[in-house]
Amino acid sequence: MSTTVEKLLDQAESEIRQRGYHAVSFRDLAASLGIKSASVHYYFRQKEDLGIALVKRYGEQFFSILDEKAEELDNPLQAVIDVYRNALTSSDRICLCGMLGAEGCGIPKTLSDEVAAFFQANIDWIAETLPKTVSVAERKRRAEHSVATLQGAMMLATSLNDHKVFDRAANSLLE
């Protein structure tokens, strides 16, 4: 049995990943849990606080699963693809940071900073796993390309309502 905070975070993540930050209200969230919007403010003083908690939790979960997956598989890039694919197919939603990253300066700055940190960590993680025989600049370039493709592929697959679009675009990274 999860706590109210966890349920709130789960619900908020689900709704924001589906419709965006501005399309989700405290009242919606509260109603989904059968409580009142004032109770959501009890846990998160401002909407911004909820957003930040959400991105932090998302990042922790993401890298935790990624590290685990990378140990199982011998190909780190395949691990990244698997984690992204699972994020998409298990819920038919794009990445939380993909959504918030798109909304750019429409969301509080503290929140977009947190989102940027997620992307940077994602790029660094991938760059670190590439062969050391490749230059630092080239590793960075390839890592950026991978993250860009995966994020774009999630959005594209969701818009075109076809997860296979993600698979095809993502698998192109493995060549």
Add this chain to the structure above:
Amino acid sequence: MSTTVEKLLDQAESEIRQRGYHAVSFRDLAASLGIKSASVHYYFRQKEDLGIALVKRYGEQFFSILDEKAEELDNPLQAVIDVYRNALTSSDRICLCGMLGAEGCGIPKTLSDEVAAFFQANIDWIAETLPKTVSVAERKRRAEHSVATLQGAMMLATSLNDHKVFDRAANSLLE
């Protein structure tokens, strides 16, 4: 001197590409032009109508510029990259359809359908320019990969506040 409708479309496109559909209001738009929100409703009965007009115009302009660019250059994929790059660097904003595509089911269905059509046309355009020696399925895969990468790269570059991220990720497509 552009008409009020054109100014409205310009302003709406600029604001939506920067902050998202839900973060833009008729009052904001009207105020930017020095008119009242009721006058915006005179041109676009509902917000949804404005959105659809916006995506249609965006698509027309996009493919018009793309065709032009493709005639100048001998490499069609380079033309696509150039058009995307210019969309990003000239205004520091992501693609209109990238934003609306992310917002997914948070926007009216008629609008998301229009966005999906843009993406499909974009994929088809690229697939068509790839060598006929390559199978149809493979051309489709490569085209999807290109669009995914370019869309993701715009978002990533905007979030990380560094246009070079776009250039590096996009140039990876030319290999």
Add this chain to the structure above:
DNA sequence: GTCAATCTATCTATTGATAGGTAACGTTAA
């Protein structure tokens, strides 16, 4: 006089946010 383009005024719904109340429960101290 007609009509396009704008206005004023207003409606209802929703938003994020706050103040203050209450019921349940554990802790503490006489």
Add this chain to the structure above:
DNA sequence: TTAACGTTACCTATCAATAGATAGATTGAC
């Protein structure tokens, strides 16, 4: 032992701001 207190987790009620939308008046060009 039990009365008092504090904390947690909600609640009701309400606010000011903003949203999309509409009705109907006005203005000015042709």
